[in-house]
Amino acid sequence: MIDTDRSRGGVMRRRGFTLIELLVVIAVIALLMGILMPALNKARKLARSAVCKANLRQWGTVFFMYTTDNDDKFWTEHNVWATGVPQGGWMPYLSGLYGNVDEFRLCPSASKLNGPEGGIGTTFARWGPGPIMEQHEFGPDADKNYGSYGTNLWINSVDPPSTEGWRGRPKCQWKTVQGRYAADIPMVSDCTWFGTNPISRNDKSYANSGDPAPSADWWEQKDPITPGDWNWDMARVTINRHNRGINMTLMDGSTRHVVLTDLWSLKWHREFQLFYDVEIPWLN
DSSP states (O other), X not given: OOEEEEOTTSOEEEEOOOHHHHHHHHHHHHHHHHHHHHHHHHHHHHHHHHHHHHHHHHHHHHHHHHHHHTTTBOOOOOOTTSTTSOOSOHHHHHHHXXXXXXXXXXXXXXXXXXXXXXXXXXXXXXXXXXXXXXXXXXXXXXXXXXXXXEEETTBOOXXXXXXXXXXXXXXXXXXXXXXXXXXXXXXXXXXXXXXXXXXXXXXXXXXXXXXXXXXXXXXXXXXXXXXXXXXXXXXXTOOOOSSSEEEEEETTSOEEEEEGGGGGGSOOSTTOOOOSOOOOGGGO
């Protein structure tokens, strides 16, 4: 603020801010910024999570549109052992049936590429496209197969033999829309890959596949193009993307936020054994 003062000779003299006044103003601005910034960041995260839920709700609608046209059956998703057929096809396959789904492929919190060539996803980066899609036999449209979400690969109408079914256990699959357990069966969620098919924690036939990621930045430490540890399926969804959890659409059509430690209380497949006391040290 600038005011005026009259000198002895009657001449008006201008007086500016003193140094103390300027410092007080700067301190007040800094204090206000310190108060407002956390609130703004929280509001931004909530907005991104809301958009993510809307995207997943759209995917859930597409899933049910497909099953409505196919006697309540889900599509066939081949695993890596079924050579000669594309895998990971749920997103482009459904896209071809029901129009352009590019608008809801990506969670706003994980829309960037993981490196210049894409690859596996991370907590805040999408999976695909690029060379890794071709390595996994995604077919000629591999560059169009990318996203921030993954399906529960136990949702699958593939028939025996066991080499076709995930984990060699076709009997564990949810081949059709279920009424029982529907509110607890994951369909599609935030994920670091196009899908995941975790087994129970006490099932030792696949090392680590029922355990959470060992660190918060576990996927960030992987080579995005040629990673290992593909059997570590639950780790693909154990990512702190939205306030200690992820967003998910379940088979009853609901979309909700799931805290990471609650992932083991969901019915991933028909024989999945529930756990309610899973600890994730890096989440605390």
